Amino acid sequence: VLRPHDERVVVAFGQRDGIRVGHAVLAINGAEVNGRFTADGKDVLEFLGNPANYPVSIRFGRHRLSSNEKLMLASMFHSLFAIGSQLSPEVGSSGIEMLETDTFKLHCFQTLTGIKFVVLADPRQAGIDSLLRKIYEIYSDFALKNPFYSLEMPIRCELFDQNLKLALEVAEKAGPFGPGS
């Protein structure tokens, strides 16, 4: 059962063959969809509802988060982080450092200036602590020292992206035992 959600067409009910609730329609007959519309401008639900268009092949999957969605989720996490440090039975708790689930681990590092760096990784991935510190260095070099970057805004600095990518590659290659293994 499909229904529209935000700017996408999303599975509301009926999981099978690896298609799960929450998955979005990514492509129809090989052509990627554009939000709620097919590649050639037709409304997806209308198109799929018309038997004249069958047989049809649909690709489902998790959609990539838009910048706005990322901002929303990040601010939710920021609030949870603050709540977490206030609820903590320990005085002066520094907040959520790690959130563990079956499928991933979320690591959070908060600087003394209040900036939070959040990394989502495989639960078995090691070396995230040093990765977080490395990202802090990359941020202070290529974002903060760029005179055209305004504080608190999304970072659109080429050098930042490049160096971040390198750091992630190093951390990934290291595997479950950390860099140097």
Place this chain on the structure above:
Amino acid sequence: QGREGGRLSSSGELFVLTYGALVAQLCKDYEKDEDVNTCLDRMGYGIGVRLIDDFLARSAVKKCRSYSETADMIAQVAFKMYLGVTPTVSCSSAAGNEFSLILDKNPLVDFVEELPAERASLCYCNLLCGVIRGALEMVHLPAEVTFLQDRLKGDAVTEIGITFLRKAEDRNGLVTTT
């Protein structure tokens, strides 16, 4: 960085010369010394709010637990890291929130002996005050930072005064008392 055998390295010199050029230009732009000082402080502030993260990322220091530790950190770690000098720290109030940093050596004034007569109130190194103020604000320690004494003005020493103000909210929006 900057000093080799007493002389500045080429990039250290370039930095000092650039700073001098900046002050000279501001003097052309503004008639009043106070305006130049304000401008330098504002520029310094803009640097400080960014430099603090570089300092924290590179020095990996732990959170300071008192104003006194903070003042020591500024003098012994930060000044050393960025200017290659270590001012002496002393606490100048019973309340424990006023400190002074005495600069014995100051690379920024290597090529300046004294201020010209028409610029007697100029705080040549006021950028530094802004940097310290901006940096402290980002770690939730608002402070007033000014030059209390200045060798360029004929005083015996160059002294920066840091007065820590009421503690601001910390990172998680909690106000804590010292």
